[in-house]
Amino acid sequence: MIYKVSVIVPVYNVEHYLRKCLDSLINQTLKEIEIIIVNDGSTDNSQIIIDEYYLKYDNVKSIIQKNQGLSEARNTGILNASGEFLAFVDSDDWIDKEMMDEMYNLAKKHSAEIVICSLQNIDNHGKLLKKLPELHQLTEKIDLTQDFMIFGEMSCFACNKIFKRELFENISFPKNMHFEDIATIPRLFLKAKTIAKTNKFYYQYLIRTGSITRNYTIKGIHMFDAIEIVKLDFNKSCYNKNIQDWNKFIIFQGFYCFLAYYAYVKDITSRRQMFSRLKSILKNEKISRKEILFYNRFGKNYLSTLSIKKIVFYILQLIKL
Structure with a gap:
């Protein structure tokens, strides 16, 4: 199959959340997607779950590597992707079933190299905590050569976008860097000419209740x-x-x-x-x-x-x- 979108899913010790993430990818209305799961040295039962999906679905690819961090897991996924576009979904999050379908169609409609949707924070029980609108005040198609304003005002999430795979030529996520998205996403925009976006809140970003407080260093x-x-x-x-x-x-x-x-x-x-x-x-x-x-x-x-x-x-x- 010729894949329209390759979805890269880095995994590290997320056995309690992984099925919901993978189910949301398997059930996408866009069927021409490949799901590349990169197990970055998990020590829990994540690989057992990954194997279930790998054996059941032909479009699931399983890669195991020693623990190197989120950036290297994503980079491994990029190197093994064959889709026209690339997407990144964190393994404790999930996406609405129409996300890849609409975003791919917007890319084709506007000849866009990057397509963006909005996000929302969700707790463990599926309760909406906060909506994170992305570029709602802008038109569906954004010509960067005519209006570059977005560069100085955008959020640099990787997870709520799809990217033309060629944009990643000579660009990778930097290893062992805390703000890897900020070092990478703007560079992809600098190589692009046209952006498209939808106002729909397709990406569900999990805020884990009861988790250990983030360590700020x-x-x-x-x-x-x-x-x-x-x-x-x-x-x-x-x-x-x-x-x-x-x-x-x-x-x-x-x-x-x-x-x-x-x-x-x-x-x-x-x-x-x-x-x-x-x-x-x-x-x-x-x-x-x-x-x-x-x-x-x-x-x-x-x-x-x-x-x-x-x-x-x-x-x-x-x-x-």
């Missing part, structure tokens, strides 16, 4: 390593004259998103190192406090859309710069 400094990787590609791209959009990318990812992580880091030495790196990149990129304060995202001042608590936090950090 010095690894947050990887944000700036990711930005430096993207900058190399930006400078070589056909969009390198769009300096204002590049500055907005720095402000959103390097200031607002970075500080949202930094706020939870407890170690004082780590916080000093991280804030020093923030000051350095803003200085090198000649980003002023005024630009940060008046940063607009999709036509609205971003700071004004946040809660009072967050506004106070960000303004205090601005004063310290």
Whole structure:
């Protein structure tokens, strides 16, 4: 079979969630998909579940490798994919059955290299926690050569998109990097000309209730390593004259998103190192406090859309710069 979409599913110790994820892929209305499951060194019963699907369905491919992390699991999937488009689904999440069908059809309709849908956070019981709309204010087709604004305002999720496979030539997810999506997704956009999107909330992102609190560490400094990787590609791209959009990318990812992580880091030495790196990149990129304060995202001042608590936090950090 010639596959329209290859769905890459990295797996690491998710035996309690994996069936729901895989069932959502098997039951897609788009039948010309291959499901590439990469077991990244799981020590639980995940492989037993994977074997069940591999033996039952011809379009399921099973790959086992030693534990190397999410990026390398995805990269292994990319190397083994044959579909026209690639998609990435985390193994504790699931997707609506029409997702791949509509997104592939949108890609063909608009000759788009990337197609985006919206996400929503769901708890273990299927309860909606939060909707995460993506680009609802934009048209179904976005010509990046005419309007590159999206680059400085988008969220860099890998999971709610499909990508033309050729975009990954000479691009892979960086190994052992904390913000691997931010180091990768913008680089794919820099190679694209046309984006399409649907406003439907097709991707269901599981927030595990009762799970161990996320560990916020010095690894947050990887944000700036990711930005430096993207900058190399930006400078070589056909969009390198769009300096204002590049500055907005720095402000959103390097200031607002970075500080949202930094706020939870407890170690004082780590916080000093991280804030020093923030000051350095803003200085090198000649980003002023005024630009940060008046940063607009999709036509609205971003700071004004946040809660009072967050506004106070960000303004205090601005004063310290």
